Amino acid sequence: MSILFILIGLALLVVGGEFLVRASVALSFKFEISKMVIGLTVVSFATSAPELLVSLQAALNGFSDISLGNVIGSNIANIGLVLGITAIISPLMVDRDFYRFNWPVMMLFSIALYFLLSTGDELSRIEGVILLVALGLYLFLLIRRARRVQIEVEEVDESLAVTTNFKIGAWLIIGGLALWGGSELLVSGAVDVAGMLGVSERVISVTVIAIGTSVPELAASVVAALRKEKAISLGNLIGSNIFNIASVLGITAIIQPIFVASDAILNIDIFWMMGFAFILIPLAFLPEKFILSRYKGIVLFAAYAVYIALTFIN
Template sequence: MSFFYVIIGLTLLVVGGEFLVRSSIGLSFKLNISKMVIGMTVVSFATSAPELLVSLQAALDGSPAIAINNVIGSNIANIGLVLGITAIIGPIAVSKDFYKLNWPVMMIFSVVLYYFLYNDSLLTRLEGAILLIGLIAFLFVLIRNARKEDVSVEDVDDALAEIGYGKIIIWLSIGAVALYFGSEFLVNGAKDIAQSMGVSEGVISITMIAIGTSVPELAASVIAAIKGEKAISLGNLIGSNVFNIASVLGITALIKEIPVTEAQILSRDVFWMLGFSGILIPLVFLPKKYILNRFKGAFLFLGYGVFIYIVFKTTV
């Protein structure tokens, strides 16, 4: 029954996230916000809503390990699983923005998160506020640079500019309800599975929940790669990792401070996140330069497989 709850929860999160994204874009068009700004702010926040609801629900339910490892696991999955599989299907070109802005910012947020957690085994409200302020600064620089370079945003559907306020309200309502109940089912189901399997909530959250919340990105990336489209980029995934740390954990910590309750979060999990993030630089600059080819994708995917194996091996 617990697995059924998890599946229902993940399904509701996917459906709710999609309705929230579409309604948010439609509302932004009604407010005359530019397509570029919508793509870099509204879409990014909306696509982080499932992770945010899961982490917030877990923290409020007294499961802080799920709240933290949901983000850490999602960041690992974005690089090892999503980027790895996508690169195996088709090579990914790397733009200069990756090593000039996106990657350094992701590493800074990752290291800062590690310091905040290591310092006192607690993510405080002040630290959550610092993460959010850092995110706002990052968005300011991102939008300013995009305006200078006249960057277009492909993941914003122009057709959503035509929808009416009535449909927007309905979509927002469906999205909100689906996300709320999806997070409830997922967190409760995951906790029950952890207890029945005799493993910690942190293990379930960094594997099952993290993979589940990365399914929409993985599906979109694989479909785009098969079609030969450029809809997936390294910059988008890196930006997703930044949002996961800064907005998901930042907002959750502001509402309820998050303690570190499981030792492996600081002794193992966070270092895997830092490792997957750091390895991207040598991969990008190794021949072929500025291309993530199938071999590099296979390396990332195999690395993710090793991570999952170690996580479960050390718990039995």
């Protein structure tokens, strides 16, 4: 029954996330927000909703390891699993903005998270506010840079601009209820499965839950790569990792401070997260510059498989 809860919970999170993204984009058009700003901010916030609900639900129920493990594990999965598999199917080009802006910001947020957690073994409300303020500064700089180089955001569906208010309201209600129900079932099922397998909530959160909340990105990337369309960009993936740390943990900590219940989160998982983030730079330049080829994708996926195996073995 617990495994069924997990599967239903993940399905509800996917459905709820999709409805929330659609409603958020349609609502943004109603307020005459530009397509570029919608793509860089509104969509990013909405796609982080599943992780936010899971982390918040876990924190409120006293399972801080799931709150942290969900975000840290998702960031690892975004690079090792999603980016790795996508590059194996279809090599990705690396733009200059990646190493000049996006990558340094991701590393900065990752290192900041480590220091915030290691000083006091918790993420307090004040530290949550600091993360959100830092996210606001990042978004300001991101939008300013995008306007300067005239970046066109392709993933925003312009047909949503003519959506009726009734439909937007219905989508918001369906999305909100699905996300709430999905997070309830997923956290409850994950805790029960951890008990049955004799492993910690931290192990389940950085593996099963993290992979589950990364499924939408993985599915979209694989489909795009197989169709030879533009796959998920490196910038979008890096942005997702930044949002996971700043918005998901920031908002969760403001509502309910997050405590480090397992030493492995600080001593193992967060170093893997920073390691996966750091390795993108040498992979982007050596030996072929500005391209993530298939064998580089294999390196990322193999490293992720090693991480998952070590997590369960330990």
